[in-house]
Amino acid sequence: MNASLTAVSHRLYTPVNALHAHAEHLQSQSLSDLIGASSPSARERASALAFTLGSLHLDLSKQRITQETLSLLVDWAQSCGLEAKRQALFAGKKMNTSERRSALHMAARWPAGIAPPNGMESAVDFCQHQRLRLTEMVERLHRGDWFGATGQSITDVVHIGVGGSDLGPKMISEALADRPSHTHVDVHYVSSMDGAQLLPLMERLNPATTLLVLASKSFTTADTQFNIRTALTWLSESLEVDMPTVCRYQLIGVSSKPDNMTEFGIPDAHQLVFKDWIGGRFSLWSPIGVSVAMQLGMESFNALLEGAHAMDRHFLETPLIENLPVLVALVGAWNCQFLNISTHAVLPYDGRLKSLPAYLQQLEMESNGKSVSLDGRSVAHATCPIIWGDVGPNAQHAFYQLLHQGGHTVSADFVAVASREVDAPQAVKDSLAAQEQLTLANCLAQAQLFALGDDAIPAGLRGHMAQGYRGNQPNSLLLLKQLDAWSLGALIALYEHKVFVQSVLWNLNPFDQPGVELGKKLATTLFNTMTGNSSEQDLVSDPSTEQLLHKIGEWR
Template sequence: MPSPPEKLRSWRRLAKLAERGVASEGGRLALSRAASSATVRSLGVRVGPLLVELSRQGIGKETLAALVELAQESQLPDAVEAQFRGDRINATEDRAVLHTALRAPAAARPASVADEIEREQRRMLDFAEALRSGRRVGCTGRPIRTLVHVGIGGSHLGPHLVCEALASPPGRLPPDIRFLANIDGHAAATTLAGLDPETTFFAVVSKSFGTEETLANAAAARSWLLERTLQPKALVHHFAAITANVEAAREFGIAPDTCFPMSDSVGGRFSVWSAVGLPVAARIGRQGFVDFLGGAHRMDRHFRSAPVERNAPMLLALVGLLNANFRGASSHAVLAYDGRLRRLPDYLQQLEMESNGKSVRTDGEASAVHTAPVIWGGEETNGQHAFHQLLHQGTRTVSADLVAVVNPAHRHLEQHERLLAHCLAQGEALELGDNAEDPHRRTPGNRPTTTILLDELTPHALGALLALYEHKVFCAGRLLQVNSFDQWGVELGKRLAAPVRQTLATGVVRPETDPTTAALLDAIRGRRLRQ
């Protein structure tokens, strides 16, 4: 493991460049309107159907050289190979990280898992095709028409994004797909409303099969099904589990032939390529899912082979580190200039913040640098009428990714041209600003952005886009020297919730209860309509 990042020569070099203003091209990000097209092209990286354009990051030759040196000093290329080799790079849990193996051709997978991946992927795709074709029937013999995906966090955000983003291929009507994630009972009531229990199927997704929210929703779905079908054995016809704890799923009542394993070496937020992607396969079909994996693998090949200065995921990670630690950007906006990608900010919020939102390095010492920024954003151009004011004239610097699709899947071409025009104009406005005479109209510019263009929103292109961001997150974690594949910070709140729930149920406040929590419990008890 290299020295802590702030001790590296390249880090000190970046700090000096920032002090001199060179890290932002002489104090400003703008390359100027007279910048040569060759300069701009040199900062754009194409990977198949994706163009990653970094020219609005204001990276000069000195800054780029220092960033490349930082990657080399951090042993980033070696870390990439260690991941693909199947080394146990998740040090705190002593696990390999194998999500890339799920989308690799059989010959490129680690030998220890190749056969299992092939077998289980075929099982999942066969099951998805049975759902799509109507061959899968419920307890009364009627074909399944609705698939409800029950999961939260990584088990939910990736599949939900992909299912909404991608259209089903023509010629066959897929099942209606709904998602049930939140423990809020309103979510269950809304999701189940209007469904026919005889034609509804539930896929319960939890690696441990112990996630509180998922099991509570699964239990609510089980009760709903049994109360309406009056068939005690209905569960075996209407439930599947995607989990690493198959025994717990069986105890819940799910039949062994509809239990699909999750590997301990695949984290939830990296799991859409696995059986967790069942609703994706049910929506876009076997070939669509294969294309989705193929797009991700194309990005994997680029990631492993391209030099740092032409490596799209590495460059995204490096400029993210530059913006957070040397340009004062504590948050990063994801601006989706395509309504089909409106869930991309939520997906990336978890991917980046749960992976790299750490304050302790892998060596157990406190980090002395800024790690993951706050990730947020929205669907455009709605965001332009909601929060772009802060991006342009706020007192805090916010970096941004602008993601757009060149060729739409509709015929409203004039509207699409307007959408693309706004995307490009926002990048220009954030970079250059406007030195108006009226101070209230003045916009300082100097806001760093990256523009990502997809040729079309196909399974292949979306797979490449998600893999791009996965690799960016891995690189950022390596540069920052945090473990991107654990999430111990979420455990404390879950642990504290159990005794609070017991107090809500019994009315008995434990002596050790936090005073504010005790006061809030008392306020809840005093206003409850049902005791």
């Protein structure tokens, strides 16, 4: 009888069941219990949950986990075949099963002279060839040898893209171009389909010295096509030059569809190509990043790739229990699936990283925001939290009140920068250094308050201020030594690999995005309706939408 019960118990045991049981056990322990006072065990726990790679430091000690939690999470990852799937990813296997493609964005940052994994060789060769073409374009522009249709040297670049063709390059440009004296040309980003970003640029830029970069993987995205046609019309009308001539001198195309670029009128010498095995939201390392290189120079762009490659090697070669992307992914899945925390805040404590939350929204939610697994079955749990956030010091004056004393449980990533080099008079440097210390103090204080709640109130302040800080909000702190190209590359690659690891845990394809397609098709139908070019049967009958169409028509 006992042997029979043991056999049944063994059959019922799975890493997921063990994690659910462990989560139930941990419900009785708060983060205050886990972090504790300055006891030896608390110090040991904090030390065991801190990890460093180069100039990137990860602190998981304010997560609701123990060493047992990590051990169970690693067992789960191993039971999902993570190590074999990691090898398959780097070997160019068709990990994007729905589109029957590899996912080899890592090839775009693989260095020359270092042998890639078996299966990635041809991808690396192709990417390095395109990087040489990109370098030639960048150097030509920086020498002042790129002339517009009227013979004047280019001074400004307008990067036109959307989604992955915009968010990544824009974020890098904002983060690393903090000193205008260190930039080579001014780069401006346009993504919104309503023309709101494009119109101010047309009003203030010199059309004779403006170069357009059309960044579109498919070369069919409506947002981008409408923006580029408006921009080209502006250049043509302003310069009194026909559109084909403008395309020949003042347009670069970046796409996986070279034939479409040629048909559009972009000369071969101004085309940069990446393959369809680089997904849009993983593409900033590819020629999609040409505007970043033009703005910052090839030295900075190459350092960005080097940082990402260092994280690639770490992810590929390091045991799971010490692997930064794996650990971040496992803890994120633990919070979402087992602690039932459905929302995750990204809180950078550096204004240069203001677009990091928006970038990670797309990277994570478009990749793993799915409820159907690879085998076609419905997933019975949430697969990705809602990602959101803002620059931490600003957020403190906006939504932290709800996070600290409201009824919602959130998890969070705090991102901070330890030091910053500034070219300025000494008195200004000293003043800025004090600001940096204040920013870091706020970051550490808020992370502590998220975790401890009322227990973070010093004894001397108890009874003199409002309580009700709920605490127990798990958070990680990612600390960069400096916000330089290498560190930023490593940070973004960490998040990319986090997405892949979680897709393995949840049995998803993170490299497609079928959920965005139907909305685009409906929008096309409605656009045709508004312009009088569609028939009744093209529309799904919907009284709410019909009345809105009527009101728009009335007001237009």
